[in-house]
Amino acid sequence: MKAYITYFKLKFISSLQYRSAAWAGIATQFFFGFVYVMVYVAFYESGGKNLPMELSQIITYLWLNQSLLALVNQFSKDQELFKIIRDGGVSYELARPKNLYFMWYFKILGQRLANVTLRFFPLIIITTILPYPFHLGGPASLLHFLSFLLSLILGTLLVVALSVFYPIITLITMNEKGIVNLLMTIASVLSGVSIPIPFFPKFLQIISSFLPFQYISDLPFRLYVGNISLTDGVFGMCIQFIWIVIFIILGNIIMRINIKKIVVQGG
Amino acid sequence: MSFIEIKQISKTFKVAKKKSGLKESIKSFFKRDFIEVKAVDDISFSIEEGEIVGYIGPNGAGKSTTIKILSGILIPDSGECQIDGMTPWKDRVRYVKKIGVVFGQRSQLWWDIPAEDTFDLLKDIYEIPEEEYQATKEDLINKLDLHDIINIPVRQLSLGQRMRCEIAASLLHNPKILFLDEPTIGLDAVSKQVVRDFIKKLNKEKKTTVILTSHDMADITALAKRIILIGKGHVLYDGSLKKLQIKYETEKYVSIKTKDKLTIRKKGIKNKIKTKNGYDLVINANEISISELLNVISKKITIEDIEIDHENIDSIIVKLYKDYKI
Numbered sequence: 364m365k366a367y368i369t370y371f372k373l374k375f376i377s378s379l380q381y382r383s384a385a386w387a388g389i390a391t392q393f394f395f396g397f398v399y400v401m402v403y404v405a406f407y408e409s410g411g412k413n414l415p416m417e418l419s420q421i422i423t424y425l426w427l428n429q430s431l432l433a434l435v436n437q438f439s440k441d442q443e444l445f446k447i448i449r450d451g452g453v454s455y456e457l458a459r460p461k462n463l464y465f466m467w468y469f470k471i472l473g474q475r476l477a478n479v480t481l482r483f484f485p486l487i488i489i490t491t492i493l494p495y496p497f498h499l500g501g502p503a504s505l506l507h508f509l510s511f512l513l514s515l516i517l518g519t520l521l522v523v524a525l526s527v528f529y530p531i532i533t534l535i536t537m538n539e540k541g542i543v544n545l546l547m548t549i550a551s552v553l554s555g556v557s558i559p560i561p562f563f564p565k566f567l568q569i570i571s572s573f574l575p576f577q578y579i580s581d582l583p584f585r586l587y588v589g590n591i592s593l594t595d596g597v598f599g600m601c602i603q604f605i606w607i608v609i610f611i612i613l614g615n616i617i618m619r620i621n622i623k624k625i626v627v628q629g630g
Numbered sequence: 631m632s633f634i635e636i637k638q639i640s641k642t643f644k645v646a647k648k649k650s651g652l653k654e655s656i657k658s659f660f661k662r663d664f665i666e667v668k669a670v671d672d673i674s675f676s677i678e679e680g681e682i683v684g685y686i687g688p689n690g691a692g693k694s695t696t697i698k699i700l701s702g703i704l705i706p707d708s709g710e711c712q713i714d715g716m717t718p719w720k721d722r723v724r725y726v727k728k729i730g731v732v733f734g735q736r737s738q739l740w741w742d743i744p745a746e747d748t749f750d751l752l753k754d755i756y757e758i759p760e761e762e763y764q765a766t767k768e769d770l771i772n773k774l775d776l777h778d779i780i781n782i783p784v785r786q787l788s789l790g791q792r793m794r795c796e797i798a799a800s801l802l803h804n805p806k807i808l809f810l811d812e813p814t815i816g817l818d819a820v821s822k823q824v825v826r827d828f829i830k831k832l833n834k835e836k837k838t839t840v841i842l843t844s845h846d847m848a849d850i851t852a853l854a855k856r857i858i859l860i861g862k863g864h865v866l867y868d869g870s871l872k873k874l875q876i877k878y879e880t881e882k883y884v885s886i887k888t889k890d891k892l893t894i895r896k897k898g899i900k901n902k903i904k905t906k907n908g909y910d911l912v913i914n915a916n917e918i919s920i921s922e923l924l925n926v927i928s929k930k931i932t933i934e935d936i937e938i939d940h941e942n943i944d945s946i947i948v949k950l951y952k953d954y955k956i
Contacts, residue, residue, distance in 0.1 A: 454736060
């Protein structure tokens with residue numbers, strides 16, 4: 364276990380070195396967040412009826428999404444892992460007396476936590492002091508806030524478990540641009556990152572509730588703004604937990620199969 | 631039973647066949663043809679503890695594939711392998727604790743952070759006890775002269791400096807076997823010397839078994855008494871380097887440039903090949919001396935130019951490859 368934590372720590376340390384990337388990320392997230400907020404403000408002010416969320420809720424949701432994007436997004440790839448698979452550096456990973464799946468799991472977790480640490484605070488501060496109605500609001504209640512934190516942790520573990528699949532698939536496909544990109548796009552749309560789940564058509568909401576993607580960030584954000592009751596929140600967290608277990612078991616099985624078929628590139 | 635025992639290992643890779651050109655590319659988009667390439671074909675050998683073995687062969691001969699099979703990274707299609715009582719790919723996690731690997735063309739050090747941080751990580755990965763780790767690290771730092779470079783981010787190191795750190799990283803857990811896959815590739819003469827001296831010392835002091843591949847025959851001559859030559863996936867020669875030298879040094883290649891036709895039949899001339907500008911002769915220097923040969927030839931034809939191949943280990947290898955048609 365200690366090795367995995369050190370793995371995580373090193374990944375964290377080396378990712379922290381890219382400070383200008385973090386500043387660029389903050390600017391991008393702020394810009395996109397603002398565009399999204401404006402769209403929803405215009406939408407609400409033009410008098411939409413039967414809207415599933417209040418305006419202040421959706422704006423807070425959007426800012427949370429942007430602030431924590433580096434942690435919970437489903438389209439960022441751990442470039443280092445894809446690189447070592449492409450150029451054969453994966454040899455060294457296989458020559459270690461550790462479970463490769465968990466080495467990669469903690470690498471990705473470390474990367475995501477490092478990225479979000481650098482971006483999170485400036486964005487939260489800036490968006491909180493924005494004028495009404497464009498600002499990031501507080502949580503619905505203390506209990507909502509606590510359940511938000513817990514489900515955010517579970518959501519992070521879930522998104523990492525999902526992200527480990529991509530390099531594992533790449534072990535066989537050798538290039539992450541085909542099937543992996545396709546999977547990422549589907550996961551992204553169904554996660555509520557582009558459009559929050561409550562705005563989905565009914566049938567898509569039902570389909571989506573049977574898939575893991577909305578349990579990554581949509582659940583914690585909606586808990587924070589109070590769009591989901593605490594009981595539903597607890598139920599959601601149970602589903603998060605089940606998905607995490609399923610993904611980790613499945614990931615280990617596929618990893619074991621793929622290691623047997625592996626071809627190391629280049630000499 | 632030897633320390634390392636390999637029996638009839640074979641490994642085949644499927645390679646997608648693709649002809650050049652747009653039409654063929656489109657065709658292969660829908661239907662891909664695969665050809666099977668036998669990277670390693672029925673390889674057997676055994677190695678005793680404490681040996682240094684040079685594993686040589688031309689590019690694409692199957693050297694790296696063998697190293698990867700022996701280090702538990704690749705799984706062969708067939709064959710048996712027992713190393714220190716374990717099968718690498720079956721007991722992978724237990725087995726790799728006992729071995730160290732250095733791939734000269736790859737890096738195990740984290741690019742953005744100093745090598746020492748990677749060392750600390752390896753300490754946890756290999757679960758090395760603190761005291762043993764400190765002692766081994768100190769020893770490696772001294773022997774490989776890493777004092778000044780261990781705290782610099784790896785991306786700022788020169789290739790030679792980095793390779794020294796790579797080797798240190800592979801030895802922190804005191805492995806019984808060290809696999810070196812082209813450890814001196816791209817290094818300058820001094821760095822090569824440092825690496826060679828270090829490996830020699832390591833083998834002497836710790837009795838570490840070393841399996842080394844290299845295209846630099848100077849590495850092989852400096853380190854290995856025994857070589858295994860592999861070509862097209864087969865073992866072609868397995869024995870002492872000395873024997874090979876004696877065998878091949880008796881043979882000399884003489885290229886003669888001439889316009890005349892040469893018919894010669896004499897003891898000691900082992901082969902005669904007509905080339906574009908004349909003839910290539912292979913002679914056995916024990917049976918016929920160069921001066922004797924020239925005497926005979928110059929009486930028959932006009933020699934425009936003559937070239938006698940001098941012996942060094944590289945040309946022995948070239949001849950060896952030629953002999954085995956690899």
